Amino acid sequence: SKVISLAVIPGDGIGPEVTAEAVKVLKAVTQDGPARFELTEYQLGAEHWLRTGETLPDETLEALKGHDAILFGAVGAAPGDTQMPSGLIEREMLLKLRFSLDHFVNLRPSKLYPGVASPLANPGDIDFIVVREGTEGPYVGNGGSLRTGTEHEIATEVSLNTAHGVERVVRDAFRRASERPRKKLTLVHKHNVLVYAGSLWKRTFESVAADFPDVETDYLHVDAATIFLTTNPSRFDVIVTDNLFGDIITDLAAAVTGGIGLAASGNINMEGTFPSMFEPVHGSAPDIAGQQKADPTAAILSAALMLHHLGFDAEAERVEQAVESDVASRAGNTRTTAEIGDAIAAAVS
Ligand code: NAD
Ligand code: IPM
Numbered sequence: 001s002k003v004i005s006l007a008v009i010p011g012d013g014i015g016p017e018v019t020a021e022a023v024k025v026l027k028a029v030t031q032d033g034p035a036r037f038e039l040t041e042y043q044l045g046a047e048h049w050l051r052t053g054e055t056l057p058d059e060t061l062e063a064l065k066g067h068d069a070i071l072f073g074a075v076g077a078a079p080g081d082t083q084m085p086s087g088l089i090e091r092e093m094l095l096k097l098r099f100s101l102d103h104f105v106n107l108r109p110s111k112l113y114p115g116v117a118s119p120l121a122n123p124g125d126i127d128f129i130v131v132r133e134g135t136e137g138p139y140v141g142n143g144g145s146l147r148t149g150t151e152h153e154i155a156t157e158v159s160l161n162t163a164h165g166v167e168r169v170v171r172d173a174f175r176r177a178s179e180r181p182r183k184k185l186t187l188v189h190k191h192n193v194l195v196y197a198g199s200l201w202k203r204t205f206e207s208v209a210a211d212f213p214d215v216e217t218d219y220l221h222v223d224a225a226t227i228f229l230t231t232n233p234s235r236f237d238v239i240v241t242d243n244l245f246g247d248i249i250t251d252l253a254a255a256v257t258g259g260i261g262l263a264a265s266g267n268i269n270m271e272g273t274f275p276s277m278f279e280p281v282h283g284s285a286p287d288i289a290g291q292q293k294a295d296p297t298a299a300i301l302s303a304a305l306m307l308h309h310l311g312f313d314a315e316a317e318r319v320e321q322a323v324e325s326d327v328a329s330r331a332g333n334t335r336t337t338a339e340i341g342d343a344i345a346a347a348v349s
């Protein structure tokens with residue numbers, strides 16, 4: 001069988017707890033299958049920073065580039081840590097990985113599984129994917145502060161949007177839409193106010209659309225998109241949007257499909273130049289960390305996205321089906337993180 005070299009970054013808080021279950025399921029589903037995963041664990045995150053002062057050393061980044069894929073848990077400051085500046089580990093480790101490995105497609109599927117409770121009164125059939133741009137936008141740290149701390153302080157945070165960066169993610173979203181039964185793509189932006197970036201996204205979207213005549217297109221300003229995500233989420237098939245809007249609407253999408261504990265994501269380098277990285281949408285959840293209370297489903301579904309990405313569709317579908325039956329029978333029972341992982345691993349063995 002094919003050997004896959006996998007980097008595992010458990011991270012902080014519930015990261016190690018949910019990652020352990022994803023690895024358990026991955027091992028179970030591939031035990032006599034077409035792939036054997038060789039795991040290398042990397043200690044990175046806020047706790048590692050506290051011990052060593054390191055966020056993501058150059059040698060570690062180079063070593064990570066040598067793997068076929070990366071499975072990531074979550075990072076975030078521990079409660080009571082007053083030393084770490086806000087967001088330092090998120091920017092200098094997680095975003096640095098997404099940028100350095102050119103993860104321009106941040107793929108975030110949203111599906112309401114049968115038997116899962118949505119907070120919406122009339123959820124309907126929810127099954128869409130968000131293609132969030134992953135390497136640009138207001139995330140690039142292009143800003144500054146003048147007269148800091150004075151009453152004349154000026155802070156800027158400039159969103160970066162390149163023709164190349166917008167084109168490649170929009171084209172990817174069109175390709176994904178054209179391969180789905182409904183073939184519908186919605187651009188979400190805010191071009192009524194964000195004039196320059198909005199215009200680039202709109203023009204790019206229209207010109208790429210000409211190459212995909214079978215894909216139905218529409219447009220929503222991001223504020224209106226949040227209305228439809230709660231009143232009529234089944235109107236969506238594929239959404240393409242920028243880095244920040246995509247961050248916000250995918251937490252909302254997770255909430256309406258049964259919670260952040262189920263939401264998976266892939267940071268994908270479509271060109272295959274560098275390894276792609278798969279991670280739950282949620283963070284380190286310090287409020288429940290270390291108590292075996294976290295739902296590992298998002299991490300497990302992220303491993304399934306990875307299996308798809310690596311071409312092991314049959315194994316990925318087995319994991320997705322095991323998750324689907326597991327979540328259908330959850331109402332009323334409380335299990336530990338490991339118990340959920342055990343059940344799903346048993347179902348795919
Ligand atoms: P969060 O996603 O960590 O938690 C939000 C809420 O959801 C919390 O109540 C938490 O208990 C709950 N939750 C999250 N995952 C869950 C799971 N698997 N099962 C059950 N409940 C779950 O978001 P936050 O509180 O805004 O952020 C905490 C820290 O994580 C911050 O430092 C933040 O920057 C970081 N963060 C990291 C990532 C990442 O590493 N990819 C993503 C988001 C936030
Ligand atoms: C996510 C997270 C990250 C983001 C943070 C932790 C940098 O919220 O993966 O959704 O904003 O992309």
Ligand code: MN
Nearest residue numbers: 247248251281
């Ligand atoms: Mn987020």
